[in-house]
Structure formats: structure tokens, C-alpha cells
Amino acid sequence: MAIGLPSEPDWKALIKSGCRLFVGGNASVPYALIQHLIDNSDGFSDIELVHMLALGDTRWVNDEYKNLFKANTFFIGGQAMRQAVDEGRADYTPVFLSEISSLFSDGTLSLDAALVNVSPPDEFGYCSLGAAVDIAMSAVRQSKYVIAQINPQVPRTAGHSYIHVSEITACIEANEPLVEVMPPPIDSVAERIGQYVSMLVDDGATLQFGIGKIPSATLKYLCHHKDLGIHSEMLTDSIIELLASGAVTNKKKTFHPGKVVTSFAIGTRKLYDLIDNNPHIEFYPSSYVNKPTNVAKNDNMVAINSALEVDLTGQVVADSLGYDFYSGIGGQVDFVTGASISKGGKAIIALPSTAKNETISRITPRLAEGAGVVTSRGNVQYVVTEYGIASLKGKSIRERALELIRVAHPKFRSQLLEEVRQHYWVPHYQEKYPTDIPELGAIQLKRLNIQGEKFYMRPLNPADERRLQEFFYSHTKETLRLRYNYDPKQMSREKSCNLVSVDQTSDVALCIVRQEGSRITIHAVGRFYYNASNNSCEVAFVTRETQQGKGMASRLLNELIRIAKAREINQMVAYVRGENTPMITIFEQMQFKRLFTGDPSDVELVLNVSELP
Template identity: 35%
Template sequence: MYKEEYRKKCVSADEAVKVVRSGDWVEYGFAASMASVLGEALARRKEELHEVNLRGGVIMGPLAMIDCDPSGEHFIWNSWHFGGRERKLGQAGLAYYIPIKYSEVPRYIRENLQTDVVVIQVAPMDDYGYFSFGVTVSHYAAAIEKARNVIVEVNEDMPRVHGGYDHTVHISKVDYIVEGGHRGLPQLPSAAASELDQKIASYVLPEIKNGACIQLGIGGMPNALGQMIAASDLKDLGIHTEMLVDGFVDMVAAGKVTGMCKQRDRGRIVFAFAAGTQKLYDFMRDNPSLAAYPVDYTNHPFIASQNDQLISINSALEIDLAGQVCSESAGSNMITGSGGQLDFVEAAYNSKGGKSFICLPSTYTDKSGQVQSRIKSVMTLGSLITDTRTTVHYVVTEYGKVNLKGLSSWQRAEALISIAHPDFRESLIAEAQKLRIWRKRG
């Protein structure tokens, strides 16, 4: 039925990217869904294009149009979320972070931002003329609504993924189709869980009860917790998360996940985007237990909090004695991004029986080899606040966990110092005294 329309719209990558003009804003995909064939075609147009603003996030592989333009005169990368590659580009002045509350990104696009062209990777078209967005749904539907031109790169290896809504685009809304063949998907192996990660995770695990609904970030500690859940006696867990990672597959394989206690999307695994190994991508292919949604559904605190016992686990870089959390920068040096952390900190606390955990090792080693505390009297100059002190619930290090809700300034200082590394507790007490937030007792 749609084969003739497909044939008419199917062009070479070089032909498709002719619609991109100097000064355009191009929504260029997210994480594992970036269109590499179209990126190579854009790179070939470098000399005729200037000030093309590319918007995306979490670069997981080479991007030809960025790599070919070391001066940044032709292509400018504007990032929803920094990965390792963007961090290096940012330090070179070639990538710029977009501060976000992730649940709001579709609204930013619809109400505030210029979007001229959408360039994304999709799964092959089905019999009804729909292309599945595959492993990333996020904010694509909103961008397509706004764009002058929509170009899709078909990757034969992109899994077709079941969804709730806005997880597909119909051929009638697509201007050009580029066949990319079998391109595979970039891999993001889970960080190995260290003994420290396992220790931190061991404080969180007892707080999770049968029937809880889980949100995990990525990294060693969430990976450790996922492994512990898979090996635990927990049952009937649900999943409502922003990012789908390998750890969830392990939990499902171990029989821990049914989703039957969820109040929303009962029996289904809800997510906005996924990145991991081939194990994850194979798990996602045509799996009816999955429900991919735009991020203004997955991350909206009101929606997520309707699931009882929502457990949110996220990492941080530092926290001060007031309870403010920085999860995105080291001083003024951008490391990652705020993503949906604040969304889920709020959602979990507002869930009936829900709990939010901010997890971090108590120390780090700086460039000079000196061990420093991640619990600070005040934030490092330039550090960005991801979670305000009023929103933070539980904080966990390898020395324990504390609940900050409702505590006064001196109680917060006392609680946080109690889970700091012992070598820094006396100096933190001295600094708390200077700040007049330490109360001598007995």
C-alpha cells in the first residue's frame, strides 16, 4: 500500500541533506539513534554550510560532520546531555550544553525552540507505513511537528519497539528516506560494579520491597544494584524509567519483573530511550512487554509518581552540607548533564511508599593525586545544582544512608558528615561550625 510512496521518497543521503541550509537548527538524534550515513553526507557539504546548529545528546560513536570541522565554523553541537565524547568537545569549545529538566524537552521544542530539519535513525517501515523510532523515543515526535523537513535513515538492525504513543512516525510525515543498510547500533557496556559500588548498593537494596517500581540510571552503582536485585528474593517488580539499560534485562531474566503491581502501564516496562549492549537491543526487538513513550510521559513527576513504591536511584558528583546535589559538573567543567534526575527525585518522593536515593562514593582523587571529599561544606565554585536541598530524600555513600527530608540545617550537616569518609569528618565539623550549622551536643 505504501511501497510507491516509499519508492518516491527514497533518495541518496547526499540528495536528502540538500534541504539543510546555513543557520538551520537540525534535531540530530539521541544516544544510540544517531544517523551516521546522513552525518557523512553533511560532512561532504561542509564548505557550503555555515553556522548549522545540530541538536542531540550522548554521542556514542564518531560523527563525521563534527569530526571534519575542528574549528566549529560550519557545524555547532548543542547537547541535551553530555557523554564522554561531548565532554571532550566541550572542553575544546566545540560543544555546548543545553540546561534541561528532561521531562520538559518536548515542550521546549514545541513552544520555545527553532527546529528546521529532523535527521534521525529508524527501524524499517511496517506494512501500515509506520517507522518505529526504535531504541529512542524521547522528544522525536515534538521535533517532527515543528520541522520544515524530516529525513529518516533506515537501519535494518534497529529493533522495532512497542510503545504507548509517539513512538513511530508515519511515512506521510517524512520528506526523505535514506536506506542505511545493516549498520548495527553503538554499544554502551555497563560499567563494572566495584566493591565500593556494591557496598553503596547494599544500603539501598533493603529499602526495596516486593511490588516496587524501579528507575535506574547508568553506571557502576546502578549496575551493581541491578545485579543484586536479580539475585535477590524480590518479586513482582515494575519498571518505569527514563533510560533502559542492561541491568533491567538481567532483572527480567531472573524472573523479578512482572509489572503487575503498577498503577500505570500495568505489566509493561516503560522507558524513553535505551542504550546498552546487543543483549539489550535483542531484548527490545518486537517485545510486547515494552512501552516506549516520549519523555514528557516517562519523566513527568505527576505521571511517574502514580506508580506506588517508585524507587529512584541516581548518582552524584558532590553534595554540600545544606543538601544541595551536583550531578553534572566539576566546578565549571561540564561532565554530563542534569537529564531526568530531578524529575525522578520529585516523582519518587511523591509516590505512595516511594523513595529517592542519591548515591555517591565519599571521596575522589583529584588530578594532583590528592584524595578529596565529595561531601563539601559548600559547593565547589562553579558547580551546578542539579537537585535543590528541599528535593533531596535519601543520600547514600559507602558509610551509610541518611534521610534529609524535614531536617534542620544542623541536623542535615550532622547526618551528611556521618556518612562522609572518616578522614574528613573533623574538618567538615570545623567548617560547619564556621557556617553556624553545627550544634554541639553532650
């Protein structure tokens, strides 16, 4: 049965000067409808247009329409919109995406009409908001009038995306494609960040992510995961490969199991075709999808968001470059909050370590003048750059600074440590900044599976000071005597700091850790000290008693030998108590040979690295 459509809008009967209109946004802006309004705008002035991110031709902010329209955006996008905001011809209203609908419902931003892009009605008279349910559904429900662009290119999406044709006051018909956004090319920096972020995602986790190089790279490295779920304010083309890989099943989700949940999509026609009449992907209003308590209903919720800069206390700037507003708050705080209170959840901020061709560090000692905090230092759990993962939850200001310096670009680390001394309490003995081990390659973190348990091998670094203390005090007297040849009673902070502050380009210190949420526990440490006088090094390791016999020492020693060989070191030497048979056995298994010194209480072992194949 054919469904009759409302008549074309008689604008003068529906609106007046000074009124407030909502405009559908993201990739589904009703351009033809806006042009229809412009063509019939004689006598109108000072009409406020409120909207989310608007992709494509935002003609209403052009200077020629400054007397007709005043844009008020919740998320800035595109050069024309940024320029209009900078020049005062448009406004930016910062607000959490989950709370925008309340501005409509409580009258803070009462709406006279909602201009939306919808699919043609089905046989029952229902039109779909398609790829942009977000705040559009809330606007439709709270506006005096609904004026629609009936568009056959709008996909019909499942979930709460439908409005009945009887709810539409007036409409025009326009066959207009949605704005397409091509996936950005993934560069080497994004690739490394994606690899690190993927290490924080366990099988069975539920994901939230945005748009850009880093989410694309991250999802690429999740294709071998199992039983992932998606609960994300937006979808991009990045999900297409992930869905095709079979990594996403949604069956482990504890909120809307079996379904991908979202509120809008931005991508290419391929994505829009994917969501069209797809019962497995459901669209809901942002007030529902982004509500932190709903996000938290997903166990193991992993929120992956980006930033423009992060200061050394963990404050995150995401919507402005100094005094220049760049984007918006969006859903970052909604999902950071929800993931933080989710059972097993993780809130991740991922960003490149530098900007402007490596001339500016995005890890900063202080926020740029005028910059605003979107996510507070109390919310942040992880910050990821191409140089690693900084774990901030439960860390002191000093520990946070050291963690963040570790993931900053190497050429800024010394400067950042000096800046820390000026503003945050750092003891006098904290002299060295973190260094990487070149032989480990671009990714300094290696995931290990040891007897069915997940561990990581990585360089020891200054942020491990307290962790090394805890490791020391976990040892029995016998372990300490065998390792140090005496029974040390104390591991002071200064001593621990000296042991973890290593110039890894000369000496090497590795550790094996277990990370459970933000809790990191050291289970084994291996190191060598370089002796330049004869191009040799002295090697030693110690393992937590509960982990002995599981091969951790062998893994560390094998890696140390590989690094020594790469550095063309001639010889590795080890000194072991004669009664420490297990440690001697490990060295001998790695082809170390005993030297007979005449003292049976101590055994010296040597490996001629230069003779190894």
C-alpha cells in the same frame, strides 16, 4: 505489500546555512546520514545541531567542521564533546528532560529538520525510532522536514515509537549497528552502595535508574525482591538479569500496570535484541515518561540517581565539576520530584564517598567554585554512599550535616565537622564525629524481621540526638526507674548528644529502628562501656514498652557479646534492679551468671567472654 521509500535528501532543497537541525542521539545516532550531509555540505555554514547525549563518533564537533556545524547539546558525553564545549565550539543547554520537547513546540528552539535513525517500515508503512524515542519523537512532530536513516539494525519497539513512512521527507538506507556500551565492572564500593540502596526498595516498588556501576550493583541485589516494576527514562543491560530472576512482574504498578515503561535504551546487542518486538517493554517520549505527575502515578516509586558531589546541606551537583560542565541535568529532577510526591515514593541520590583514589571527599562542606546545583536541598530525601544511608527529609541543617558526615569517608569526617562549625550553627557540645563499628563489616545496617515487622539494627550516631530524646520521653516512669535506678525528668539536647556521640572503636552503642519513609523511630538501644583497666565492659539496654517481649533486647545483647568477643574483651558486667525480672532473664539466657553482693535490690551479672567457645 512492499512500501516505497522516499528519495535521498537533496540537502540544498531542504536546508540552508544558519538553520537548526535535530540529530537523534543516545545509542541511535544516524552516523551515515550525518556523513551524507557532510559529503553534500558545499556552500553551507553555521548549521546548529541540537541533540541529547550522543554516543560514539561525534564527528560534527571536530575542529575541521567548526565553520559548518555548531553543536548544542542537552547532555554532554564523551571526551570530544566535552572538549568542544570547553573550547566554545559547542554549547550546553541545561534543561529538564521532561521539558525539552516544549522548546521545540513553543519555538524557543524551532527545528528546520529532524535527522533520525529508524527501522525499515513494516507492512503497514510504520518505522520505529527503536532504542531512542526520548526527545526524537517530539523533534519529528515539530520539524518542517523529517530526514531518516532507514536501518535494519534498529529494533522495533512497542509503545509510541512509530512514524509512518509518509511522514518522512527523504531518507538513505544504511545497515549500521547501534552503539554498544558494555556494563561496567562492579567494584567493592559500588557493591556496598548497591546493597544499601536495595534496602530502601520494598517489594512491589516501581524503579527508575540510570547507567553505571551503582545502578548495576543495585539491580543485582534486587533479584530476590518480588513484584517490582520499572518506569525509567532509560534501560541498560542491568535489567536483563533482573527480568530473568522473576523479580520484575510490573503487576503492582499503578500506572501502565504489566508493562516496563521507558524512553531510550543504552547497552549491548543483547539488550537491543531484548527490546526488539517485545510487547512487555514500551517506549514513550521523554515528555511523557519523565513528566513528574506521570512518575508520581506509580505508587512506591523509587528514583535512584547519581551525583558528582553533595554539600552538607543536601545540595546536589550532577552536571559539572567546578566550572567544567561534565554531563547534563537529564531526568534527575523529573524523577526526584515525581518520586517525592508518589504515594510511598523515595528519591535516592547514590554516589561514592570519595573521588581520585580517596583524595577528595564527594560529601563537601561547600560546593566547588563554579559548580551548579541540579537537585536542591529541598528535594533530596536520601543520600547513599558505601558508608550508609543519610535520611534528609524533614531534617534541620544541623541534622542534615550530621547525617551526611556519617556517610562520608571516615578519614574526612573530623574535617567536615570542623567545617560545619564555621558556617552552620552547631552547639559547642557537638564534639565527636560519627564512627563505624568495625566488627559489623562493610554494611553497618542489618535488616531484621521481628514478628512480621521490618526493623533495622545499626550503630547509634550523632544524627540520632533528637531521635534518642523522643525515645527517652516515650518511656514510662517505671521503665526509667528500672533502667536508671531513679526517675530522671529530662533528657536535654546536650545529654542526648553525649549519649549518641560514641567512639564506636572503644565503646559500642547499637539501636534497633523502624524507618517509615524518612521518619526514623528508635525502638531499642543496647550499649557497652569499655573499661581498659581490667579489659572489661559494662553492658545495658532499654526497649520501648510497645516492643518489649519481642526479642529486641536479646538481639542487641547477642550482637554486643559477639563484638566483645571479637575485641578479645575478658568480661562483660551488667547491673540490674532486683525487681527487673525480664531483664535478668535475658542476661541469664545469654549465660551471664549472678554474683551475690548482699544487696537484694541490685543484681550484678557477669559473662566471662574469654571462656566462650
